[in-house]
Amino acid sequence: MSPEALGVGLIGFGTIGTGVAKVLQGNAGAIAARLGFPLRLVRIADLDTERDRGVELSGIRFDGDAEGLIDDPSVHLVVELIGGTGAARRLILRALERGKPVVTANKALLAVHGKEIFDAGRAHHADVAFEASVGGGIPILRSLREGLAANRILSVHGIINGTTNYVLTEMEKGGEPFAVVLKRAQDLGYAEADPSFDVDGIDAAHKITLLAAMAFGAELTFKEVPTEGIRAISPLDIESAAEFGYRIKLLGITKLRTGEDGERVEVRVHPTMIPADSLLAKVDGAMNAIAVHGDAVGPTLFYGAGAGELPTASAVVGDLMELAREVKRGSAGRVAPLSFLPESLEPKPIVPLGELFARCYLRFTAVDRPGVLAHITGALGEAGISIESVIQKGRGHARPDDPEGSRGAVPVVVMTHPARESAVRRALDAIDAHGDVTAPSRLVRIEEEL
Amino acid sequence: MSPEALGVGLIGFGTIGTGVAKVLQGNAGAIAARLGFPLRLVRIADLDTERDRGVELSGIRFDGDAEGLIDDPSVHLVVELIGGTGAARRLILRALERGKPVVTANKALLAVHGKEIFDAGRAHHADVAFEASVGGGIPILRSLREGLAANRILSVHGIINGTTNYVLTEMEKGGEPFAVVLKRAQDLGYAEADPSFDVDGIDAAHKITLLAAMAFGAELTFKEVPTEGIRAISPLDIESAAEFGYRIKLLGITKLRTGEDGERVEVRVHPTMIPADSLLAKVDGAMNAIAVHGDAVGPTLFYGAGAGELPTASAVVGDLMELAREVKRGSAGRVAPLSFLPESLEPKPIVPLGELFARCYLRFTAVDRPGVLAHITGALGEAGISIESVIQKGRGHARPDDPEGSRGAVPVVVMTHPARESAVRRALDAIDAHGDVTAPSRLVRIEEEL
Numbered sequence: 097m098s099p100e101a102l103g104v105g106l107i108g109f110g111t112i113g114t115g116v117a118k119v120l121q122g123n124a125g126a127i128a129a130r131l132g133f134p135l136r137l138v139r140i141a142d143l144d145t146e147r148d149r150g151v152e153l154s155g156i157r158f159d160g161d162a163e164g165l166i167d168d169p170s171v172h173l174v175v176e177l178i179g180g181t182g183a184a185r186r187l188i189l190r191a192l193e194r195g196k197p198v199v200t201a202n203k204a205l206l207a208v209h210g211k212e213i214f215d216a217g218r219a220h221h222a223d224v225a226f227e228a229s230v231g232g233g234i235p236i237l238r239s240l241r242e243g244l245a246a247n248r249i250l251s252v253h254g255i256i257n258g259t260t261n262y263v264l265t266e267m268e269k270g271g272e273p274f275a276v277v278l279k280r281a282q283d284l285g286y287a288e289a290d291p292s293f294d295v296d297g298i299d300a301a302h303k304i305t306l307l308a309a310m311a312f313g314a315e316l317t318f319k320e321v322p323t324e325g326i327r328a329i330s331p332l333d334i335e336s337a338a339e340f341g342y343r344i345k346l347l348g349i350t351k352l353r354t355g356e357d358g359e360r361v362e363v364r365v366h367p368t369m370i371p372a373d374s375l376l377a378k379v380d381g382a383m384n385a386i387a388v389h390g391d392a393v394g395p396t397l398f399y400g401a402g403a404g405e406l407p408t409a410s411a412v413v414g415d416l417m418e419l420a421r422e423v424k425r426g427s428a429g430r431v432a433p434l435s436f437l438p439e440s441l442e443p444k445p446i447v448p449l450g451e452l453f454a455r456c457y458l459r460f461t462a463v464d465r466p467g468v469l470a471h472i473t474g475a476l477g478e479a480g481i482s483i484e485s486v487i488q489k490g491r492g493h494a495r496p497d498d499p500e501g502s503r504g505a506v507p508v509v510v511m512t513h514p515a516r517e518s519a520v521r522r523a524l525d526a527i528d529a530h531g532d533v534t535a536p537s538r539l540v541r542i543e544e545e546l
Numbered sequence: 547m548s549p550e551a552l553g554v555g556l557i558g559f560g561t562i563g564t565g566v567a568k569v570l571q572g573n574a575g576a577i578a579a580r581l582g583f584p585l586r587l588v589r590i591a592d593l594d595t596e597r598d599r600g601v602e603l604s605g606i607r608f609d610g611d612a613e614g615l616i617d618d619p620s621v622h623l624v625v626e627l628i629g630g631t632g633a634a635r636r637l638i639l640r641a642l643e644r645g646k647p648v649v650t651a652n653k654a655l656l657a658v659h660g661k662e663i664f665d666a667g668r669a670h671h672a673d674v675a676f677e678a679s680v681g682g683g684i685p686i687l688r689s690l691r692e693g694l695a696a697n698r699i700l701s702v703h704g705i706i707n708g709t710t711n712y713v714l715t716e717m718e719k720g721g722e723p724f725a726v727v728l729k730r731a732q733d734l735g736y737a738e739a740d741p742s743f744d745v746d747g748i749d750a751a752h753k754i755t756l757l758a759a760m761a762f763g764a765e766l767t768f769k770e771v772p773t774e775g776i777r778a779i780s781p782l783d784i785e786s787a788a789e790f791g792y793r794i795k796l797l798g799i800t801k802l803r804t805g806e807d808g809e810r811v812e813v814r815v816h817p818t819m820i821p822a823d824s825l826l827a828k829v830d831g832a833m834n835a836i837a838v839h840g841d842a843v844g845p846t847l848f849y850g851a852g853a854g855e856l857p858t859a860s861a862v863v864g865d866l867m868e869l870a871r872e873v874k875r876g877s878a879g880r881v882a883p884l885s886f887l888p889e890s891l892e893p894k895p896i897v898p899l900g901e902l903f904a905r906c907y908l909r910f911t912a913v914d915r916p917g918v919l920a921h922i923t924g925a926l927g928e929a930g931i932s933i934e935s936v937i938q939k940g941r942g943h944a945r946p947d948d949p950e951g952s953r954g955a956v957p958v959v960v961m962t963h964p965a966r967e968s969a970v971r972r973a974l975d976a977i978d979a980h981g982d983v984t985a986p987s988r989l990v991r992i993e994e995e996l
Contacts, residue, residue, distance in 0.1 A: 119696050119842050126698050227693070233843035235693020242692075243677070243685020246569050246863030248576050375849060378828050385847075392569050392860035393683035396850035397835075399825060400843060410843035413696030425875075 101134040102420045105165040107187055108177030109142035109158075112201060112228070114149040115409030116175060120416075121152060127417060135173075135413075135420055141165045142178075166191045173419055175412060176200040185209050192216045192224070197419040199412050201228035207302035207318035210309070211441070223422065225415035230303045231256060231384045233407030234400040235414065240310045240388065247390030249311040251351040253370075253546060256303040258382035258402045259287050259294035260326050260346040264334070264367075265380045268343070271331045286382065296325035297346060297365040304348030307386070308363045312352050315441040317363060322449050324366040328538055332489060333367075333459060336509045337540075339487075340457070342369035343377040344540065353447055360445045362452075367540055369457055374546040387546055395546075450518030455484070455542045458510040458520070460527060461535035468532045472508060479523035482513040505534040517541075551584040552870045555615040557637055558627030559592035559608075562651060562678070564599040565859030566625060570866075571602060577867060585623075585863075585870055591615045592628075616641045623869055625862060626650040635659050642666045642674070647869040649862050651678035657752035657768035660759070661891070673872065675865035680753045681706060681834045683857030684850040685864065690760040690838065697840030699761040701801040703820075703996060706753040708832035708852045709737050709744035710776050710796040714784070714817075715830045718793070721781045736832065746775035747796060747815040754798030757836070758813045762802050765891040767813065772899050774816040778988055782939060783817075783909060786959045787990075789937075790907070792819035793827040794990065803897055810895045812902075817990055819907055824996040837996055845996075900968030905934070905992045908960040908970070910977060911985035918982045922958060929973035932963040955984040967991075 104120065106113050120127070120137045128134040140153075141162040157168075162178075165171055166187065174191040176198055178184050184205050191198050193216065200206070206213065206226055217224045227237045231254070240249065255261050259281065266277045278295065281287035293299050301323040308314040326346050337344050344367050351362040370377050375397050379385040384402025389395050401407035462468045469488065476483055487509045512520070517539075524537045554570065556563050570577070570587045578584040590603075591612040607618075612628075615621055616637065624641040626648055628634050634655050641648050643666065650656070656663065656676055667674045677687045681704070690699065705711050709731065716727045728745065731737035743749050755768040776796050787794050794817050801812040820827050825847050829835040834852025839845050851857035912918045919938065926933055937959045962970070967989075974987045 115842070123696060123698055123841070127696060130695055233694075233840075234846060235689045238693045239685045239689065242868065243688045243864055244683075244860065245580055245867050246573060246577060246860050248573055375825065375828060378825060390683075390860060391573070392565070392856040392863070394851045394854075394857055396684060396848075398846075398848060400846035404844075406842040407844055410694065410696050410840060413842070414693055417695050418692065 099133050101136040102172040102423060103136055103138035103170045104173050104175060104416060105139045105141070105168065105171035106137060106175045106177065107141045107162045107165060108179070109140050109144070109149060110177065111405045112408045112412065113140070113142070113177045114151060115405035116177070116412050117149070117151040119406065119409045119413045127413070131417055131420060133424065135416060138170050139165045139168055162187050163190065166194060166196065172196065172423055173416055174198045175416065176202060177412070179204070181205045181208055185213070188213055188224070189216050192220045192222045195220050195222050197223045197225070197423065199225045199415040199419065201226065201408055201412060203229035203299070203302040203306060207305040207316055210316040223419055225419055226306070227415050228408045228411035230306050231386055231398070232400065232402040232404065233410040234384060234386065234398050234402070235411070236386045236398050237306070237310055239398060240307070244388065244390050244393055244396070247392045249352065250389045250391055252307050252311050252349070252386060252388050253376060253543060254304065254307065254348045254386040255345050255376065255379050255384050256348045256386065256402060257294055257300040257346060258384060259291065260300070261379065261384070262286050262382040263295065264326060264329070264344060264346065267329070267331060268334050271335070273331055274327060274329060295327055297323040300346060300348045300365045304350055304363055304365055307348065308350040308361055309441055311350060312359070312361055312444060313441055314361045314363070314444040317446060320446050322364045322366070326367050329367050329540070330459070332507055332509070333457070333538070333540060336457065336459070336487070337369050338372065340369070340511055341372050342542065343372050344369055345377065347543070349543065360447050362447045364449065369540055369542045370546050371544065376546050450516070450521065452517040452541065453514055455514050455544070456512045456517070456520050457540040457542060458512065458524070459538040460508040460510070460533060461505045461537070462508060463504060463532040463534060464506045465532055468530070469508065471530050471532070472510070472527050475523045475526040476510070476512070478526070479519040481515040481519055481523055484511045484513050486510050549583050551586040552622040552873060553586055553588035553620045554623050554625060554866060555589045555591070555618065555621035556587060556625045556627065557591045557612045557615060558629070559590050559594070559599060560627065561855045562858045562862065563590070563592070563625070563627045564601060565855035566627070566862050567599070567601040569856065569859045569863045577863070581867055581870060583874065585866060588620050589615045589618055612637050613640065616644060616646065622646065622873055623866055624648045625866065626652060627862070629654070631655045631658055635663070638663055638674070639666050642670050642672045645670050645672050647673045647675070647873065649675045649865040649869065651676065651858055651862060653679035653749070653752040653756060657755040657766055660766040673869055675869055676756070677865050678858045678861035680756050681836055681848070682850065682852040682854065683860040684834060684836065684848045684852070685861070686836045686848045687756070687760055689848060690757070694838065694840050694843055694846070697842045699802065700839045700841055702757050702761050702799070702836060702838050703826060703993060704754065704757065704798045704836040705795055705826065705829050705834050706798045706836065706852060707744055707747070707750040707796060708834060709741070710750070711829065711834070712736050712832040713745065714776060714779070714794060714796065717779070717781060718784050721785070723781055724777060724779060745777055747773040750796060750798045750815045754800055754813055754815055757798065758800040758811055759891055761800060761838070762809070762811055762894060763891055764811045764813070764894040767896060770896050772814045772816070776817050779817050779990070780909070782957055782959070783907070783988070783990060786907065786909070786937070787819050788822065790819070790961055791822050792992065793822050794819055795827065797993070799993065810897050812897045814899065819990055819992045820996050821994065826996050900966070900971065902967040902991065903964055905964050905994070906962045906967070906970050907990040907992060908962065908974070909988040910958040910960070910983060911955045911987070912958060913954060913982040913984060914956045915982055918980070919958065921980050921982070922960070922977050925973045925976040926960070926962070928976070929969040931965040931969055931973055934961045934963050936960050
């Protein structure tokens with residue numbers, strides 16, 4: 097084996113790019129020892145060439161020329177960390193066309209344009225590695241691809257967005273409403289000024305799309321993934337969840353369903369009540385965790401930092417090391433089983449939410465008048481939904497800072513026995529049509545098996 | 547790539563061997579799809595050829611001839627699951643000498659004879675994979691080797707023995723003493739008739755030896771690993787731990803210490819108080835979990851079933867798939883970076899327990915007489931150990947079923963400020979010399995950073 101170094105070109109010198117440079121430099125010795133040859137950062141491209149990132153740049157060419165970087169013969173491996181689906185897509189395709197393997201953390205790009213990119217990689221015998229795109233430093237994609245490769249995967253439940261897990265954890269600690277905690281998270285830099293990518297579940301939907309592809313070979317279906325964020329979760333929901341033995345987490349969920357008419361997948365993102373004594377429920381703050389259930393291994397869980405400079409860099413450099421080995425072995429991209437997604441992704445229909453069958457937590461906001469409770473329970477009964485318990489919360493719960501608690505209304509919380517979601521939706525529509533129901537009724541889904 | 551099947555030979559057709567056969571057969575389609583070629587179980591060797599394992603054996607040669615299996619040209623990959631360090635060692639060496647890669651779950655063999663076996667593998671260009679030897683189905687070795695390869699590993703804390711975790715969890719639930727719970731675990735089949743391998747920490751010591759090798763390239767040092775089991779843990783210790791905000795787990799611990807005179811490793815197994823709100827503390831029953839701290843990734847945790855037919859088979863077959871790829875690529879054992887241990891293990895001295903510096907939980911058993919407490923606190927003070935709190939438990943804690951609670955003695959529980967263990971040991975010796983101290987004083991180590 098040649099001890100000659102392989103050259104790494106880094107496109108995007110922001111937070112994660114800086115982390116990648118730090119890890120490549122700080123752990124250069126350990127990396128070379130493990131690989132048998134060094135990995136050398138030879139070139140960086142970023143539009144901002146002025147800002148000091150605290151990285152030693154001597155011997156590294158640093159300019160704004162991403163195309164030049166890709167074409168540079170001293171660059172054997174390309175890291176794309178600029179994000180977005182425009183330039184990133186173009187640059188990754190350019191690298192692949194030149195036969196250069198690519199490492200990216202760009203879940204949005206892969207969830208939307210993954211097929212084009214993976215096809216290009218196959219056509220040009222260049223791999224695309226993307227461990228950092230899901231769960232930050234947690235080696236979850238690699239575990240699905242290799243460590244658990246002997247299993248048929250049954251389900252994946254992931255806390256895969258740190259911002260929302262942080263907000264939910266803080267809401268639970270202080271009993272504070274979403275808006276208050278979000279504001280504080282923004283002030284502390286834990287949430288973006290425009291938080292919708294995180295709090296509306298879009299980021300998690302990108303990631304669960306990739307997990308469904310890894311776990312089930314399901315064609316990337318981001319646009320069809322039912323996605324619901326955490327804006328509508330109230331402190332009352334969190335408190336009620338605790339009373340029923342649950343905690344509320346924003347989960348990305350995917351499961352395989354095999355029926356008479358072939359395989360379908362559940363792929364969805366929504367706030368979920370999960371058993372308070374499950375390990376996943378105990379993942380707090382900005383941390384991520386992914387619970388994977390395999391037919392042989394049973395339940396597993398992978399936990400770690402889902403974002404941040406160095407944790408994400410850990411995954412990027414881990415991918416670089418694997419790709420570098422392939423380049424040295426001369427087999428990069430040419431040996432199908434090592435490609436980073438199942439060889440062929442197949443279209444697998446997504447199970448509509450209406451087909452879900454589970455206990456449901458329902459919250460109604462209604463004027464505290466005789467007959468309202470009968471209307472609610474009556475509509476549920478008509479839809480064939482049996483009620484496990486009803487709790488009419490006192491007026492104290494109609495907080496002035498809760499926009500849904502207005503007009504003197506009080507919340508009514510219902511836990512159902514297992515019910516079909518389509519029936520529940522029908523009942524909610526009927527209930528919401530009543531004049532004394534002052535805000536849209538809320539459903540929080542429950543996952544018991546974790 | 548050839549779609550031709552590779553043949554697997556299975557030596558040892560007990561619980562795990564049966565699981566391996568079931569996974570290879572039950573998931574044959576998924577495995578072939580992922581590999582691009584089938585893995586076929588062609589031959590099994592076990593002394594007991596009579597018992598029905600519920601496995602379809604048509605087309606599989608099954609007899610007692612392990613040597614014949616190894617030499618059979620239709621066997622490309624050998625799985626060793628007979629355990630022990632006698633025949634297993636001989637058979638593995640025979641397979642490697644014939645250039646056949648080996649998968650084993652035999653931690654005892656590797657922890658003791660690992661050097662000989664890995665050296666033989668290198669000499670004959672045949673890999674030895676052993677994911678199943680630590681943490682059952684959890685892909686922890688692979689994660690250390692690949693997913694976290696960009697990191698310098700700082701520490702590993704593992705619940706790596708299911709039997710002891712089950713016993714401790716049950717003791718905590720019911721407040722029952724060790725002997726009672728162990729008996730029940732034996733009746734239920736969760737513990738062996740001779741439980742010492744598990745409850746005295748030997749199994750965990752084998753595993754932490756392998757983890758230290760993976761994490762730090764530390765030469766296998768099983769015989770020198772300080773090892774303490776859970777026999778001396780009393781319900782009072784568990785109850786006191788809870789009062790101080792801890793839970794007691796039997797941990798395998800390894801850390802790297804870099805000093806002026808080079809690198810040393812902590813490698814040890816003992817009951818440990820860990821923060822009750824840490825994720826590791828929430829791992830209950832027979833489940834395993836390994837917390838790994840890397841310099842880039844930060845804290846991570848890997849959770850799953852640490853034993854059992856199918857979870858262990860999941861790891862064995864995952865290894866088989868990786869080795870099969872290597873065989874097909876024609877690079878098995880010839881590409882150093884893919885070998886399953888760091889290329890060269892280096893002797894790294896083990897840090898003596900006396901050097902540990904941490905808060906300590908101490909339990910004394912003394913006759914309830916004036917002056918005894920002064921003796922205890924005085925001896926601690928003389929050794930320079932400051933006391934954070936002293937709790938003298940009532941006589942109710944001197945249970946008739948607790949052998950240490952005899953002679954009318956009552957327990958005294960002390961939590962120290964951080965102290966050097968050598969000093970603590972000195973104090974304990976002085977204290978135990980007193981006539982009113984009726985049983986050996988106990989120390990439970992504390993790990994805060996998890």
